[in-house]
Structures are given as structure tokens and as C-alpha cells.
Amino acid sequence: MMKQGKLMMSGALVTLLTFGLVGVPVAGHAATSKAVTYGQLTNNNAHRLAAIRQATRQEILKQTKSKSSRVKAVYKVGLPYHMNKKGKLTTKGLRVSLQKNSFKLKNVTVPYKDLKGKIRNRYLPKKQRTKSVKTSKLVALTFDDGPDKTLTPRLLKTLKKYKVHATFFEVGQSVSRYPQISRAVLAGGNELGNHSWNHSDFNAIGTAKTKAQIIRTNQAIYKATGTLPQYVRPPYGNITAAEGRAIEQPIVRWSVDSRDWAYLNKQKDINSVMHATRGGSIVLMHDIHSQSVAAVPTIIKRLKAKGYKLVTVSQLLNYQALPGLQYFGAHDYRTAGK
Incomplete structure (x- = not known):
């Protein structure tokens, strides 16, 4: 991502917030989010969407500081299964809307670091994108x-x-x-x-x-x-x-x-x-x-x-x-x- 820049125009200081390819805000500026379908995020790949659900369950338990007795309950939370549904890209991660659940959460934000390799690179901050790795050794x-x-x-x-x-x-x-x-x-x-x-x-x-x-x-x-x-x-x-x-x-x-x-x-x-x-x-x-x-x-x-x-x-x-x-x-x- 590009960094925040400043530009003087007509005597006024204009602050420019620059974004990555899909409008993911620069860290530290939480006011902006971008809606995107799960089909776009995953290139319509059902395995990737399942990976988003897996990461979301982890984040629900973490955010609610749940005890182990709540692990079974997290598998009953209604999560996205349809490619036309939308999540929101925010400064902190992917905000996933949840169906009514016993954790009493309407949504949860999955950090980008937990989505590395799970959603398309273009929707990730550069430091979280996967790069080719030589595995011959x-x-x-x-x-x-x-x-x-x-x-x-x-x-x-x-x-x-x-x-x-x-x-x-x-x-x-x-x-x-x-x-x-x-x-x-x-x-x-x-x-x-x-x-x-x-x-x-x-x-x-x-x-x-x-x-x-x-x-x-x-x-x-x-x-x-x-x-x-x-x-x-x-x-x-x-x-x-x-x-x-x-x-x-x-x-x-x-x-x-x-x-x-x-x-x-x-x-x-x-x-x-x-x-x-x-x-x-x-x-x-x-x-x-x-x-x-x-x-x-x-x-x-x-x-x-x-x-x-x-x-x-x-x-x-x-x-x-x-x-x-x-x-x-x-x-x-x-x-x-x-």
C-alpha cells in the first residue's frame, strides 16, 4: 500500500488518503470500509469460502474470550455459504456478518493475517500476500x-x-x-x-x-x-x-x-x-x-x-x-x- 501523503492546493492543506487495489484503507484510518462479495474474495472457490468460515470461528472464540465449553457452539453459528453474500474490507480485516447466534454477535472482523492464502492476494495488504516459494529444499x-x-x-x-x-x-x-x-x-x-x-x-x-x-x-x-x-x-x-x-x-x-x-x-x-x-x-x-x-x-x-x-x-x-x-x-x- 502507498503511505499517507500531503499536498498543498490553493493555500489549503489537503490530506490524501491513498488505498490499495480494492480500496482497503491505510492502517490507522478506520472510517472507510468496502463491501465485496465472497465470490470476488475467493474467485468463486468454495474451498476458500470454507477457509473464511474456519478463520471466522477462531475469531469468534477469541473475541468473546470463550471457554472450551463454547467450542461446539461456534460450529452452529450461521456463516456465509453463498458467493453473492457480501463482507466488508476494513482497516483491521474482513468484517463477516453473522446470523443470530448464542454468542450475541452481529459481526466479527477477521484479521488479514489470518486470511493469508485464503482470499485472493489483491484483497490483502501487501505484507499478508502470499508469494511463490521454492520447495525443492x-x-x-x-x-x-x-x-x-x-x-x-x-x-x-x-x-x-x-x-x-x-x-x-x-x-x-x-x-x-x-x-x-x-x-x-x-x-x-x-x-x-x-x-x-x-x-x-x-x-x-x-x-x-x-x-x-x-x-x-x-x-x-x-x-x-x-x-x-x-x-x-x-x-x-x-x-x-x-x-x-x-x-x-x-x-x-x-x-x-x-x-x-x-x-x-x-x-x-x-x-x-x-x-x-x-x-x-x-x-x-x-x-x-x-x-x-x-x-x-x-x-x-x-x-x-x-x-x-x-x-x-x-x-x-x-x-x-x-x-x-x-x-x-x-x-x-x-x-x-x-
Whole structure:
């Protein structure tokens, strides 16, 4: 955006407020807002509109300083589903109108930083716009089934030692048991994702129970950390298209399966990961097996020696993951259930 400028005309001082491409006001000048349809914001992309709803739920909880008992209620708030409906671009973010709800809010403003990669770049301040990222030397390590009271803290120490970050897909019942460990995961600069309540096979339990498992786990993570997780990883990688639509969170799969759960052997874990990992890979491991956690230091050192940078899933996907889609690697995604 251009900065505020001043121009002398006919002896009078005229203050010019300049705007970006779509009339988003300069920060600090709250008097102006611009109405825009969700079709314009998303280029008529239903996945992007679902991402706006996801970010709006987070903001409702934050703005109302809600306790975890209110997480289920936020999924009942009427949010935009039609492309011809309008939001308003303001100095602070996108103002979303809400249907009558138990939070007693008529609207909520979602900050632009939470809409990066979710709405078109032209509607974002320049510092929040996504830019192309080279992923040929990026790898995301991910760990499932925790938190474990002993092994997860040990792994966090390893990540801190080598100054790398990872993404943890946690089981809700374990988060409830060890909330302090989930907080430590985030405190270390890592990401938390949802891995169901008790590791049920979504394909076997159906859409309604799948959604209930996801919301229950989101509630546990929110209670532990004060934030909803962005991603879901379905146990066994099983998810239907209907479940993907119902969840309204990006689905993260993997391109490298370490099979550490089968080996339970440190050296085999190392060999498996090193053999299959390429630039843009999402690596699947588990932080509930001692052999897996023991393998991580060597894996990190060898990947770094090959010139790879270890990043979170969000960094690998350039903050552009959308609900209803499942991501296998940096440039490998498809509709959930396919």
C-alpha cells in the first residue's frame, strides 16, 4: 500500500488518503470500509469460502474470550455459504456478518493475517500476500498419535537443539490427559493438528461421528492451548469426500511413510526416511515410539547435510492449504476422499 501523503492546493492543506487495489484503507484510518462479495474474495472457490468460515470461528472464540465449553457452539453459528453474500474490507480485516447466534454477535472482523492464502492476494495488504516459494529444499517432519508424557518432551528438546520445527497431529484423549505438553509443542514454535479423538477409522464410523470426533478434539486442543488447530490428519489416512466437506479443515496426509510403527527399529526408521524423502516431502513418523524419537537427531542431521530445511506443514504449503482438500506434499493435493 502507498503511505499517507500531503499536498498543498490553493493555500489549503489537503490530506490524501491513498488505498490499495480494492480500496482497503491505510492502517490507522478506520472510517472507510468496502463491501465485496465472497465470490470476488475467493474467485468463486468454495474451498476458500470454507477457509473464511474456519478463520471466522477462531475469531469468534477469541473475541468473546470463550471457554472450551463454547467450542461446539461456534460450529452452529450461521456463516456465509453463498458467493453473492457480501463482507466488508476494513482497516483491521474482513468484517463477516453473522446470523443470530448464542454468542450475541452481529459481526466479527477477521484479521488479514489470518486470511493469508485464503482470499485472493489483491484483497490483502501487501505484507499478508502470499508469494511463490521454492520447495525443492523444504521438508516437513510430522508426528502422529501424541502427546506422550515422556517421548514428546524428549522430541521437543531435540527439535530445539537442532533449531527446527515440526507439525504434531495429536489424539484428543491424550491432549486432555497431557495439556501441558500440547502447550509446550506450540511454545517451541511447532504446529498442532487434529488426529481424531481416539484414533478411529473415519470410513468405518461415518460422517456424523467423524465430525463429532474432530470437534471434540478441537475442543480439547482449544482448552489446552487457547486456539483451534488448523489441520486434520485422518487416522490411517482414511476419509471420504463427505467427511472432508463436513470437517471444513484442510486435510494433511503424507508423501513419505516411515513405517516406524512396524519397524520399531531406530536404524530402519532412519533408512526409510532418508531413502524416500525429497524436496517438498511430508514425512510421517510417530512420537509414541522410543525408537522413532531416537531416530530423529540422525534424520535431522542427514537431511540438513543434504541441504534441506525442515519446516512446518504451513510453511511447506505456503500458508495456502484449504478445507475440503487433502495435501500429500508441497505440490500434491486433491479433493478429500479422492
